[in-house]
Amino acid sequence: MSGVQILKTMTFNSLNTIIDDILLIVRDNNISESENLSRIQIEQWIHQYRAYLIKQDLDKGRDINPEYIQTIGPLHISKVSRCGVPNGFNYISDEELPKFIDLHFGSGLVAVKDMYGNLIQVGTETKAKYQTSRKYTCNDYIAYIKNNHLYLSGPGFLEYVEIDGILEDPTKAEDCYDYDSAYPMPADKIPTLKNLIFSKELNFMLSVPTDTTNNSTNDVNNELNARN
Numbered sequence: 455m456s457g458v459q460i461l462k463t464m465t466f467n468s469l470n471t472i473i474d475d476i477l478l479i480v481r482d483n484n485i486s487e488s489e490n491l492s493r494i495q496i497e498q499w500i501h502q503y504r505a506y507l508i509k510q511d512l513d514k515g516r517d518i519n520p521e522y523i524q525t526i527g528p529l530h531i532s533k534v535s536r537c538g539v540p541n542g543f544n545y546i547s548d549e550e551l552p553k554f555i556d557l558h559f560g561s562g563l564v565a566v567k568d569m570y571g572n573l574i575q576v577g578t579e580t581k582a583k584y585q586t587s588r589k590y591t592c593n594d595y596i597a598y599i600k601n602n603h604l605y606l607s608g609p610g611f612l613e614y615v616e617i618d619g620i621l622e623d624p625t626k627a628e629d630c631y632d633y634d635s636a637y638p639m640p641a642d643k644i645p646t647l648k649n650l651i652f653s654k655e656l657n658f659m660l661s662v663p664t665d666t667t668n669n670s671t672n673d674v675n676n677e678l679n680a681r682n
Contacts, residue, residue: 467641469625470633472500476648480656496651501623503650504639505555508620512558518620521640523564524627526551527616531606545612547604552626554599554619562620566597566604569614574606582607 473496480491508522531545554562566574574595582596582605595608597615606612624638625631639647 467636467639467644468634469497469500469637472637472644472648473497476651476656479652497625499651499655500637500647503647503654504624505622506650507639507643507647508555509557518564519640522620522638523618524621524624524638525616525618526627528569528614529604529617530614531604531612533610542608543610545606545608550602551599551604551617553602553622555622557620561599562622563597563599563617564620565618566606567616567618568595568612569616574608574615579605 473493476496477491477493504522508518511519530548532548533543534546535544536542556562560578563576566576568574574597576598577596578598579600582598595606595612597604597606599605604615604617606615621627625633637644
């Protein structure tokens, strides 16, 4: 019964599954345990080459696939100062945000929404200062990232927001990331991701003969030392 329950909750494109698949192939190629390839190292490669594939898509003129995007929030924001607009304030997120990947046009911050689902313009600190000084835009909200915090300027009615974005490390989107949930990337890109890891990071390891004598040699030496 427990085995059936596990199959129901596991996702074939989860982070755990991707790591397990890579380790299985490495072990099938007779890489000895003394290579000490860790799950943490493989996870770092997965995040790294996911970011590479996203930037590759943008280089080819493709839109960002929504499967790369994660939602953070509700995120509490606090008023820190007035912004020169009648009843207007500058806000800052209480919590430091995880790092977004760097894209050609800026950070991986895709969208900011209030708790009613209304979109808030995403821009830069310079654009925010310019916008609040103009007659026809001074009452519009604008958000930007600075020092790993979300900043907003606009009327004084906000308390919580949600953020959509592409993170460097998707596991940082929540406090307790579920490694058995779907990893945020298109399923058809996962074979390409694995191939990149094998060709760029594991090609040398897969070509090195297995150290079949390592453990047996140590056992012999230990036995000889014990006799002496």
